[in-house]
Amino acid sequence: MTTSSLLEQRVIARIEREGPLSFAEYMRMVLYDPENGYYTAGLPRIGWSGDYFTSGDLGSFFAHCLGRQLYQMWEELGRPQPFRVWEQGAGRGELEQEVRASLQEERPEFAAALSYRSLDLQRGEDALSGETLQQLRQQEGEPQVILANELVDAFPVHLVEVHQGQLYEIYVDVDKGRLQAIAAAPSTPAVVGYLDRYCPRWRSFPDGWRAEINLAALRWVELQASLLRRGFLLVIDYGDRASQLYHRSRLRGTLLCYYQHRINEQPLMRPGEQDITAHVNFSALIDEGRRHGLRRRLFTTQRAWLERMGIFEELEGLRRTHFAAADQERASDRGQIALLRWYNLRQQVLALTDPAGLGNFKVLIMRR
Ligand SMILES: C[S@@+](CC[C@H](N)C(=O)[O-])C[C@H]1O[C@@H](n2cnc3c(N)ncnc32)[C@H](O)[C@@H]1O
Structure with a gap:
């Protein structure tokens, strides 16, 4: 199995x-x-x-x-x-x-x-x-x-949903042997208190609005x-x-x-x-x-x-110290390899930023 x-x-x-189960308990x-x-x-x-x-x-x-x-x-x-x-x-x-x-x-x-x-x-x-x-x-x-x-x-996380200005919590239930989500009253006042604090206008939000x-x-x-x-x-x-x-x-x-x-x-x-x-x-x-x-x-x-924390300086420094061939010998194999490696590193920095x-x-x- x-x-x-x-x-x-x-x-x-x-x-x-x-x-x-509350969704949080299911997730746990x-x-x-x-x-x-x-x-x-x-x-x-x-x-x-x-x-x-x-x-x-x-x-x-x-x-x-x-x-x-x-x-x-x-x-x-x-x-x-x-x-x-x-x-x-x-x-x-x-x-x-x-x-x-x-x-x-x-x-x-x-x-x-x-x-x-x-x-x-x-x-x-x-x-x-x-x-x-x-x-x-x-x-x-x-x-x-x-x-x-x-x-x-x-x-x-607890999952909540708004319907007609009321707050519901999503639970996991079973129907015909399969898991299914249902909405019911919040499992703890802490859930409502949290939303009131961080999203005071939720009561005016559209039906079906969801949050964790x-x-x-x-x-x-x-x-x-x-x-x-x-x-x-x-x-x-x-x-x-x-x-x-x-x-x-x-x-x-x-x-x-x-x-x-x-x-x-x-x-x-x-x-x-x-x-x-x-x-x-x-x-x-x-x-x-x-x-x-x-x-x-x-x-x-x-x-x-x-x-x-200096990511761009580090990248530039590497270019000067390790990949000079990419600029100076671009037509050679060495230069081409340096260029490709350099592109690879630059790509990492671009993805991280x-x-x-x-x-x-x-x-x-x-x-x-
Ligand atoms: C998305 S991974 C991130 C791993 C690592 N920090 C990284 O950046 O590659 C989340 C990690 O948190 C661990 N984790 C989840 N809940 C935890 C908990 N309550 N206590 C300790 N570790 C937990 C998981 O086992 C997993 O290794």
Whole structure:
């Protein structure tokens, strides 16, 4: 039996026992089920052979910029030794390797102080588990930086829909042995309170208007704030301010599923075999951070952040040092090869900074 049908049967059995599941609970099951969940079953998901790729799959520029950002933070905090960085939702830990490699070359003194810890649910390190993280903090010491690239978008979200000025929540139910979405009263007042706060005009929005409510992201920020005594929280993800995200023209919200590099909007299909994500409401992260003692330091696009961290200078520098043949000997084989390699690198930078793609991701830095 496939993962998908095994998990589907489990979901169906649970619904038959307990009644309809909130979409958030369904998402938690299909992404995090200990045996067959999308993130927990241990199959390769990221990269060219998986379901999607992330900034780290596009060469080393992203890691180099992150390394420079961490160096600035280290300096600002007075060069603590060791300097502990926790990356949460780190996947295969490739970003860590790239950051380490580049720093060893560029800034050996900092590389020696850096203690970089990659954490991921796939290794039982749940970013939403206070117990796990507090224990780690006790054993290894407090982190100065907590960072997450494309983690918060994976947290389970509640789905809500407006009908005639009323708010409904989407649940997953079973009909004739198949999963189906139904609308009913919100599962918790927190869902309505959240929407009232971040989208006060929802009552006048058109029928069928949908949005995602990421209550887990609030818990996550609170937990990270409790781990940081003095330091930074750095979040990179797709998403926006609430005013953009919860706009009346965005009729169907931002929930998307990824399966083998194709996007679909059918989260009840292939449970456990496809990723389900929603854009991050950065206004909520900023507010929640503030509530727990973190001040916003920077909120910008990935493009602007990479620019600040010198991505274009790095590219230009490489052109001069490694690809001079592309200019000086263009007619030769050597020149042609240099030119092609150079185009390849330039393409990586263009993809990372593309205003219609990764460049429009958001970067949030908060400080305590
Ligand atoms: C989209 S991937 C991003 C991976 C990596 N940060 C990157 O940029 O390539 C999301 C990662 O978050 C992990 N993840 C999801 N929920 C998590 C949780 N609650 N705690 C820790 N890791 C989690 C998944 O296992 C997955 O590796």
